[in-house]
Amino acid sequence: xxxxxxDQWMATPPxxxxxxxxxxVYTDYQIFEEENEKIFKNAWVPVCHESELSKPYDFRxxxxxxxxxxxxxxPDNQVxxxxxxxxxxxxxxxxxxxxxxxxxxxxxxPKRMTCMFHGWQFDxxxxxxxxxxxxxxxxxxxxxxxVGLRRLRCEVKFGGFVWVNLNDKAPDLESWAGKPFECLRxxxxxxxxxxxxxxKAIVDTNxxxxxxxxxxxxxxxxxxxxxxxxxNDAYFARKNEAxxxxxxxxxxxxxxxDKYEGFESRASLSFPHLPPNQWYMIDLFPGINFNLRGSxxxxxxxxxxxxxxxxxxxxxxxxxxxSKEDRMTRINHHNSIWGPFGRNLHExxxxxxxxxxxxxxxxxxxxxxxGRQENQTIHDENGMRHYYDEWGKWLNRLPSSPDKPYAxxxxxxxxx
Amino acid sequence: MAWKKVCGVGDVxxxxxxxxxxxxxxVLVTNYGSGFRAIPPICPHMEEPLDVSGIVxxxxxxxxxxxxxxxxxxxxxxxxxxxxxxxYETREEDGALFVNMVExxxxxxxxxxxxxxxxxx
Numbered sequence: 001x002x003x004x005x006x007d008q009w010m011a012t013p014p015x016x017x018x019x020x021x022x023x024x025v026y027t028d029y030q031i032f033e034e035e036n037e038k039i040f041k042n043a044w045v046p047v048c049h050e051s052e053l054s055k056p057y058d059f060r061x062x063x064x065x066x067x068x069x070x071x072x073x074x075p076d077n078q079v080x081x082x083x084x085x086x087x088x089x090x091x092x093x094x095x096x097x098x099x100x101x102x103x104x105x106x107x108x109x110p111k112r113m114t115c116m117f118h119g120w121q122f123d124x125x126x127x128x129x130x131x132x133x134x135x136x137x138x139x140x141x142x143x144x145x146x147v148g149l150r151r152l153r154c155e156v157k158f159g160g161f162v163w164v165n166l167n168d169k170a171p172d173l174e175s176w177a178g179k180p181f182e183c184l185r186x187x188x189x190x191x192x193x194x195x196x197x198x199x200k201a202i203v204d205t206n207x208x209x210x211x212x213x214x215x216x217x218x219x220x221x222x223x224x225x226x227x228x229x230x231x232n233d234a235y236f237a238r239k240n241e242a243x244x245x246x247x248x249x250x251x252x253x254x255x256x257x258d259k260y261e262g263f264e265s266r267a268s269l270s271f272p273h274l275p276p277n278q279w280y281m282i283d284l285f286p287g288i289n290f291n292l293r294g295s296x297x298x299x300x301x302x303x304x305x306x307x308x309x310x311x312x313x314x315x316x317x318x319x320x321x322x323s324k325e326d327r328m329t330r331i332n333h334h335n336s337i338w339g340p341f342g343r344n345l346h347e348x349x350x351x352x353x354x355x356x357x358x359x360x361x362x363x364x365x366x367x368x369x370x371g372r373q374e375n376q377t378i379h380d381e382n383g384m385r386h387y388y389d390e391w392g393k394w395l396n397r398l399p400s401s402p403d404k405p406y407a408x409x410x411x412x413x414x415x416x
Numbered sequence: 417m418a419w420k421k422v423c424g425v426g427d428v429x430x431x432x433x434x435x436x437x438x439x440x441x442x443v444l445v446t447n448y449g450s451g452f453r454a455i456p457p458i459c460p461h462m463e464e465p466l467d468v469s470g471i472v473x474x475x476x477x478x479x480x481x482x483x484x485x486x487x488x489x490x491x492x493x494x495x496x497x498x499x500x501x502x503x504y505e506t507r508e509e510d511g512a513l514f515v516n517m518v519e520x521x522x523x524x525x526x527x528x529x530x531x532x533x534x535x536x537x
Contacts, residue, residue: 104464104469104481107481108481110462110465111463119481119482129526153536168536
């Protein structure tokens with residue numbers, strides 16, 4: 001077909017239901033707010049890795065859906081999460097991105113979290129241990145037991161990641177993501193892992209566009225090096241497998257790194273129990289990616305900042321037991337794919353930013369297609385179809401027509 | 417008796433505190449004008465290092481974090497202070513200050529409560 005006029009451009013594509021969506025799911029402020037409220041405040045998010053708070057009293061601060069969070073390791077070595085909010089007057093308690101409570105702060109004491117505003121103090125279990133001039137001001141009407149921190153669901157799991165859920169009653173993490181992790185569990189849990197790389201990118205795009213890119217490999221046409229060296233029979237046989245709760249796993253295949261110019265085999269440093277040079281990818285709803293390329297693990301997590309603004313945090317991990325030399329090799333392997341001069345990551349960011357440029361709040365709705373059917377192999381777009389079906393349930397909106405409720409559409413489908 | 421030399425009497429200025437290592441034990445010495453006191457290095461309230469936060473004036477040692485204070489002449493507690501300081505016995509001899517180091521003096525602190533970790537169970 002030649003280029004189209006407006007009516008033709010806006011017409012329904014000749015594809016089945018669920019094989020395309022309306023771009024308003026990426027551009028609408030109301031939908032962004034609903035996603036924070038209905039999805040991110042109820043989903044498990046790996047906010048950091050336990051190796052980033054390796055000693056008692058170490059902490060990190062972060063946020064989910066605008067809620068400020070502090071994660072700290074107690075003297076009993078347990079990692080716990082709390083809202084980073086003082087129960088007194090709502091002040092943010094800790095302002096540093098990371099550090100240790102072992103040494104005292106200018107307004108606090110060693111081994112305590114201290115709110116600098118009025119000097120209230122909390123221990124690593126979130127119990128209030130000091131209220132300044134308590135008796136004088138509150139007599140016996142309010143005491144320390146009444147003003148503990150807000151503790152959050154927190155589990156250290158699937159290779160030492162620290163997962164937090166803002167909903168006290170959400171399903172447990174095992175039932176949420178245990179199935180998709182089965183393929184890598186032995187490799188990630190054989191021995192302690194350690195973060196050797198962290199960076200974040202704030203990209204003018206919707207978080208789902210980023211997650212889409214992690215869920216489909218058709219865009220290997222953009223990755224010049226992948227295209228010219230990677231397309232072979234084993235590559236095209238790779239499966240995209242869908243799991244409950246909107247997760248997908250991209251099945252493994254053996255990468256011939258020695259066929260890549262300037263690369264070497266990763267066999268000697270492959271993760272425990274992983275056959276040499278294998279490559280797995282786990283994509284969790286609503287926007288978390290675990291990517292194990294033989295010797296190096298990457299985890300990226302999204303934080304939506306607006307309909308058209310997304311923070312992506314990237315971590316690279318190796319084995320804690322690495323020798324100095326092995327660690328350097330592992331870092332080299334990580335960076336050669338995902339570093340600033342690597343093969344992939346910067347190209348992925350160009351892709352999603354280009355989409356972000358065409359899909360800003362207020363732009364005319366576009367049709368975004370994900371109707372490729374290739375027997376659920378690598379260039380099939382079943383991963384995205386699976387994701388948006390889940391998304392529709394959480395928001396009760398139809399992805400292809402977000403003004404309409406998902407429930408009504410599925411009732412119609414059932415009736416058909 | 418195990419008298420150990422800590423410092424010279426001129427090493428700690430009037431109205432100040434100074435930290436010394438006495439054979440592996442941290443001892444805080446304060447010169448309050450009319451004498452010396454030797455105490456453990458932290459506040460008995462919340463483990464605050466007193467070489468950083470201790471203020472000496474008018475023969476009173478005050479921890480600047482929560483204003484617990486002790487009279488250094490009588491060793492008594494002042495104001496809202498809830499726990500006494502522990503003191504090493506001292507003596508001055510030939511321009512030096514000695515402490516009687518029988519054992520390291522330490523304070524008991526409340527341990528963290530025993531909330532179990534099945535918090536949301």
